[in-house]
Amino acid sequence: MNILVILRxxxxxxxxxxxxxxxxxxxxxxxxxxxxxxxxxxxxxxxxATESDTVVAVALGDAPAExxxxxxxxxxxxxxxxxxxxxxxxxxxxxxxxxxRHLVNHLDxxxxxxLGAEVLDADLAQVGPRLxxxxxxxxxxxxxxLEIHGSTVAAIAPQxxxxxxxxxxxxxxxxxxxxxxxxxxxxxxxxxxxxxxKHAVETHTPADLQLTExxxxxxxxxxxxxxxxxxxxxxxxxxxxxxxxxxxxxxxxKI
Amino acid sequence: xxxxxxxxxxxxxxxxxxxxxxxxxPRAKEVDRAGRVDPEVMRxxxxxxxxxxxxxxxxGGMGAGExxxxxxxxxxxxxxxxxxxxxxxxxxxxxxxxxxDGSPELKRKYLPDLCAGKKIAAFAxxxxxxxxxxxxxxxxxTLEGDSYFLDGQKMWITNGPIADVVMTLAITDPALGAxxxxxxxxxxxxxxxxxxxxxxKKMGLHGSPTSLLNFDEVRVPKENVxxxxxxxxxxxxxxxxxxxxxxxAATVGGGQAALEASLRxxxxxxxxxxxxxxxxxxxxxxxxxxxxxxxxxxxxxxxxWLVDNGKPFTKEAGMCKLLGSEIASRCIDRAxxxxxxxxxxxxxxxxxxxRDARIGEIFEGTNExxxxxxxxxxxxxxxVRIRP
Numbered sequence: 001m002n003i004l005v006i007l008r009x010x011x012x013x014x015x016x017x018x019x020x021x022x023x024x025x026x027x028x029x030x031x032x033x034x035x036x037x038x039x040x041x042x043x044x045x046x047x048x049a050t051e052s053d054t055v056v057a058v059a060l061g062d063a064p065a066e067x068x069x070x071x072x073x074x075x076x077x078x079x080x081x082x083x084x085x086x087x088x089x090x091x092x093x094x095x096x097x098x099x100x101r102h103l104v105n106h107l108d109x110x111x112x113x114x115l116g117a118e119v120l121d122a123d124l125a126q127v128g129p130r131l132x133x134x135x136x137x138x139x140x141x142x143x144x145x146l147e148i149h150g151s152t153v154a155a156i157a158p159q160x161x162x163x164x165x166x167x168x169x170x171x172x173x174x175x176x177x178x179x180x181x182x183x184x185x186x187x188x189x190x191x192x193x194x195x196x197x198k199h200a201v202e203t204h205t206p207a208d209l210q211l212t213e214x215x216x217x218x219x220x221x222x223x224x225x226x227x228x229x230x231x232x233x234x235x236x237x238x239x240x241x242x243x244x245x246x247x248x249x250x251x252x253x254k255i
Numbered sequence: 256x257x258x259x260x261x262x263x264x265x266x267x268x269x270x271x272x273x274x275x276x277x278x279x280x281p282r283a284k285e286v287d288r289a290g291r292v293d294p295e296v297m298r299x300x301x302x303x304x305x306x307x308x309x310x311x312x313x314x315g316g317m318g319a320g321e322x323x324x325x326x327x328x329x330x331x332x333x334x335x336x337x338x339x340x341x342x343x344x345x346x347x348x349x350x351x352x353x354x355x356d357g358s359p360e361l362k363r364k365y366l367p368d369l370c371a372g373k374k375i376a377a378f379a380x381x382x383x384x385x386x387x388x389x390x391x392x393x394x395x396x397t398l399e400g401d402s403y404f405l406d407g408q409k410m411w412i413t414n415g416p417i418a419d420v421v422m423t424l425a426i427t428d429p430a431l432g433a434x435x436x437x438x439x440x441x442x443x444x445x446x447x448x449x450x451x452x453x454x455x456k457k458m459g460l461h462g463s464p465t466s467l468l469n470f471d472e473v474r475v476p477k478e479n480v481x482x483x484x485x486x487x488x489x490x491x492x493x494x495x496x497x498x499x500x501x502x503x504a505a506t507v508g509g510g511q512a513a514l515e516a517s518l519r520x521x522x523x524x525x526x527x528x529x530x531x532x533x534x535x536x537x538x539x540x541x542x543x544x545x546x547x548x549x550x551x552x553x554x555x556x557x558x559x560w561l562v563d564n565g566k567p568f569t570k571e572a573g574m575c576k577l578l579g580s581e582i583a584s585r586c587i588d589r590a591x592x593x594x595x596x597x598x599x600x601x602x603x604x605x606x607x608x609x610r611d612a613r614i615g616e617i618f619e620g621t622n623e624x625x626x627x628x629x630x631x632x633x634x635x636x637x638x639v640r641i642r643p
Contacts, residue, residue, distance in 0.1 A: 067262075067266075070262075070266065071266065071269075074266070074270075185270055185273065185274055185299075185303055186266075186270050186303075187302065187303050187304050188267055188270065188271075188303055188304035188305065188308065188317040188319060188323075189304050189312055189316075189317045189318060191263060191266045191267050191270060192263045192267065192317060192318050192319050192323070193312075193318075194263075195261070195262045195263030195266050196263055
């Protein structure tokens with residue numbers, strides 16, 4: 001059975017600076033990395049996979065996405081699929097979910113789709129639940145400690161009243177919490193081999209996945225970008241432990 | 256001309272850098288203090304293939320060539336020079352002499368374990384009476400039946416205390432001496448008569464162990480001759496050329512670390528009402544550092560390209576080592592000056608960097624020897640042969 005992992009290539013924060021005064025993000029060096037919590041999802045997939053499972057890394061986009069997939073192959077993913085198309089540049093979560101649904105249908109026997117619970121760029125957290133909805137599969141968000149028991153997946157995940165152990169029937173979509181595991185390093189020899197191998201990444205176009213015009217039409221449009229209002233600086237409390245406790249209680253009461 | 260790294264080398268550097276930042280940087284201070292590298296780090300580096308970067312995959316290596324090896328040395332030395340030195344002595348000179356000239360059987364016997372880091376290699380040339388005058392070695396190897404018996408001493412051997420296999424240069428024909436009468440032997444640490452001296456107390460590179468090695472009639476089977484009997488000196492000189500290239504790469508990392516630390520500090524430190532980044536005196540030091548490091552980087556990776564493409568590189572390797580060690584020392588010294596009193600403090604990594612860098616001008620052939628190597632290559636190109 002396949003365990004799919006959705007990877008996104010994001011701009012490496014070391015390559016840009018955020019200037020609040022100019023209300024601008026300056027890209028100093030265009031460099032990409034795998035979205036960190038997607039790497040946690042990949043690690044979860046690699047450690048969940050049994051002998052009979054194949055970890056399939058999936059990404060949408062062009063060169064940075066392909067590079068993310070090669071890294072995944074070097075880390076141990078058995079297959080890597082790239083959906084490449086110029087129109088996907090403007091894809092919103094609806095389009096991405098539609099493309100992924102077609103991809104899941106294109107592969108047979110997928111039991112689990114994993115993705116990172118947080119994304120370094122917009123962090124809308126939309127793809128996971130939308131994909132689960134269009135596939136009509138259960139969805140667990142921000143999971144820790146995933147386990148597969150027969151035909152179900154269990155995980156610890158945050159709920160409004162704290163962390164709970166949740167269980168869902170397979171197939172399912174699970175978003176993996178950032179820092180929930182320690183992603184492995186890719187062994188050097190695998191990096192060398194995967195990057196030299198022309199066939200390490202299988203490329204698809206929206207046409208071979210039978211994506212329709214409607215699938216490719218975004219439902220949202222970006223009209224502009226602005227910075228969130230600056231956070232007010234915190235307040236430092238001083239005094240004896242008793243006074244501190246009283247002051248703190250006062251602050252909490254006012255919230 | 257194409258000055259870009261191949262995609263596999265870019266990806267390799269990214270993995271190595273991530274490893275260095277996550278695993279080595281938090282431990283670098285402790286490595287210097289405790290005088291050893293955490294065995295867990297050694298194990299991790301082994302499983303990722305760090306100990307066999309330039310060697311072919313058929314022998315268990317990574318197959319990343321000299322360029323990959325230079326990338327490894329640059330990244331390791333940028334973060335932890337002690338760790339870099341252990342790996343460099345293991346690959347660049349220890350295992351390299353076996354890889355370059357060893358018989359296929361001998362390579363199959365040792366290289367897989369060496370590449371996996373299950374065994375550590377060393378390279379034993381220097382003796383009490385033979386340093387820069389490498390041809391003056393006296394360690395004797397006498398043939399009796401199907402074995403050689405090695406008797407003598409080696410000194411200042413990097414990895415000496417931890418090496419499982421030591422590539423040892425010995426005199427097999429005293430009449431010919433080093434030129435035609437010296438042979439390389441792969442000697443195992445468990446063999447009778449082989450013993451290791453106390454680790455030396457050094458100014459820097461505290462985590463990289465160095466010691467004397469004693470050979471008291473150590474029996475070495477004939478099969479453990481590396482390369483041809485009598486041509487050991489040639490094997491060792493070839494090996495040192497490769498080692499010098501990667502040592503140059505290490506100095507790129509050392510210089511780069513000094514520049515990066517300085518760039519962080521000049522933004523953070525204010526004097527006369529603004530960050531010291533705005534002072535021209537500081538800017539000049541930064542510019543000089545960056546210019547020298549960039550020139551060195553170009554030289555090192557072009558030399559790696561010469562190695563990977565089977566072209567002669569002896570002269571360039573000497574230049575990598577000579578310029579690299581001097582540039583790294585100068586950059587670290589400037590960075591220390593930029594940091595002021597904090598640079599002199601043991602709480603800041605620059606003090607360690609300064610101590611660690613100095614040996615670069617001494618080991619693997621002093622810089623004076625490098626100048627002789629470069630000059631004799633230069634003069635040979637115009638028909639003058641220099642006899643060392």
